Amino acid sequence: MENDILLELSLIVGQNQVITDPVQQHAYLRDWRGRYKGQALAVVKPQTTDQIVKLVRLCQLNSISIIPQGGNTSLCGGATPLDQSFPSQIIVNFSLMNKILAIDIENNSITVEAGCTLSQIIKYAEKHKRYFPLSIASEGSCQIGGNIATNAGGIHVIKYGMVRDMVLGLEIVLPDGRIINQLNCLRKNNSYLDLKQIFIGSEGTLGIISKAVLKLYPVPLGYVTGLISVKNISQAIELLNILSVHFSVCAFEIIGQTMQQIYNAKFTANQIPLSDAWVILFELQTPDLDNAIELISKIGLDTQQLIINDNLTLRNKLWQIRENLPVAEKMYGVAVKHDISLPISRIEEFILLNQKNIKKSYPEAQIIIFGHLGDGNLHYNVQLAAQAETVSQENNINQIVYTDVLSLGGSISAEHGIGQLKLSWYKDSSDLNSYNLAGQIKQLLDPNNLFNPNKIF
Ligand SMILES: Cc1cc2nc3c(=O)[nH]c(=O)nc-3n(C[C@H](O)[C@H](O)[C@H](O)COP(=O)(O)OP(=O)(O)OC[C@H]3O[C@@H](n4cnc5c(N)ncnc54)[C@H](O)[C@@H]3O)c2cc1C
Structure with a gap:
């Protein structure tokens, strides 16, 4: 057989x-x-x-x-x-389905097979003087089909949205072999239900994404990249709100103090040049460095805590730090990892509340935080003194973290998805009717449960 x-x-x-x-x-x-x-x-x-x-x-x-x-x-x-x-x-x-099928310069769109890597698409767009803004550290390996199936996020969500916002059309093979052809390249199409949306973020459980049409964007005229240290998150949010009025903010990342120390100990050749309770790495899409400096100086922040430039070398150095944070964190040892999101206005409250609750059960715990503050998305990792204890306490730590996240209106999965890791948490954190409706859609499309079984459900 x-x-x-x-x-x-x-x-x-x-x-x-x-x-x-x-x-x-x-x-x-x-x-x-x-x-x-x-x-x-x-x-x-x-x-x-x-x-x-x-x-x-x-x-x-x-x-x-x-x-x-x-x-x-x-x-x-x-x-x-x-x-x-x-x-x-x-x-x-899908690694052999890696052809770029068409680029429409006037329409600012590109049609690709699902197995194209993200970096392949970014480079192809660049060659044609266009910009594809999805930016995640795995871009050399991850494929656009996987990016769409997970509705990936990354560092540019603050300006360009999640992958969902970059998809114009899809071709999907359903579990019964029917092809759903929604490969259009329209920005407006209100002909009843936008069915492709169900498949974006469906993590391979409802169908196979075989082709996609993606939006392209103008190449930014220039970048100003800055690093600033702040005492608390309220100051960071104030800065974000002021910058957003005057500039096109395309990234606003946060690095907590424990993460700064861990990173600096591992990557001695490219240290984080500032330190405080929080360090913020931000980027503005503008060619106007002087204007950016003038505006920030008016906010009244201590400029000794600020590094800002439009210099490509500095930009690369700072973004290399950001890319290596997950690597440094992984090298530091096993932690219970969370990819959570909260309303940005409640991030500070969450951190204070959860630190208190974690320390009640685990006084020695280290909480290692970095992430996409501009989108309310934290990578929030809890590590206990001994690796065995971290592993054995995973469920309890999750319970403490997710209870606080949910009590403040947050989500247990900001961008990585549910997969096998958060299967039970998906049910527990969902409104029952929403969970059941999702299950009914799965049952309708895949009644034999053959597409990525035991993931999500
Ligand atoms: C260093 C590092 C940094 C990362 N940073 C980020 C980040 O900033 N933001 C973020 O969102 N994610 C991030 N990720 C997670 C990951 O890269 C993303 O989830 C990515 O979108 C997955 O793409 P992939 O091609 O590797 O998919 P896979 O890992 O192969 O699959 C992911 C899911 O999609 C399904 N799938 C894959 N291809 C298809 C298809 N063609 N049709 C239907 N279903 C499919 C799979 O069944 C699975 O459920 C990071 C990962 C690493 C290792």
Whole structure:
């Protein structure tokens, strides 16, 4: 039976695109953090939508689960297959569907296959004097199909929104093999329901994204990049609000003091040049450095705490620091990680409340914070003195953090998604009717639960 399936898979995509060798499969079976490991009958690499349709139909006939996989950079185990207790599953990996199909300069849009990497799209747009603004540290590996399936965020959400805001059209293969063709490149299209929205952020549970039409934007005329240290978050928010009136703010990132210390200890060659309770890294899309300096000096902040420039070398150095924060944090050891969002007006309240609650149970705990303050999104990591204790206390720490997040109107997943990591928390944090409606949509589209099972639901 297994051999018959493997033969049929080979007939659809070609023998070389069906990986069964355990050594070659290794990287596809684990997640980026090394937290999850699964197994699969095969890793299969289609090259066309037609091949995806055939794969899906074959899997339906034989009750085989499909794990859609892009660049496998999910931070919540979303693209990792399940373990040996789920024997009938294949990984469908899109790395060979990596063609840019068209660019429409006047319409400012680009049509791509799902397996194009994010950096491939950014560079292609640049070559045509256009700008694609999605910016995440995994851009060299993650694929646009994965970005859309997770509704990725990143550092430019404050100006350009999440991926959802950058998608004009999609082609989707449903679990029964039907193709939904919404590959239009229109900015306005009010013909009843905008069905593609259901698939954006659906984490491979409702269909396979095979192609996409994306918005392109004008290349910014210049950047002013700044680093400023502040005593509290209210000061940072005040700065953000003033800057936003006068400039196009495209990034507003925060680095907490413990994170500053951890980073500086690991990356001695490119230290964070300021220090205080909080350091803010911000970027304005403007060629007018003098105007930016003048405005900030009028706010009355101590300018010794400010580094600001339009110099490319400095810009690269500062953004390198930001990119290496998750790396430094990972090197520092195991932490219970949270990707949370709150109304920006309640961030400070949350941090004070939650620090108090965490310290009540774990007086020695370190809370390591960085993230996208401009979007109300914190990467909020709790680490106990001993690794074994951090691991054993994960559920309790989650309970303390998520209870406070939810009590202040926040979300347990700002941008990384639910995957396997937050499965039980998705239910507990959802309004029951919303949770049930999402389940009904899943049941309607995938009644046999073959698309990325045991993720989200
Ligand atoms: C260093 C680092 C930094 C990161 N920074 C950010 C950040 O700033 N913001 C952010 O949002 N995320 C970030 N991430 C998380 C991750 O890169 C994003 O979630 C990304 O969008 C995933 O893309 P991928 O191609 O790797 O998808 P995968 O990890 O392969 O898959 C993710 C999910 O999408 C599904 N999927 C993949 N391709 C398809 C498809 N074609 N059709 C249907 N479903 C599909 C999978 O089944 C899975 O559920 C970061 C990750 C790393 C490692």
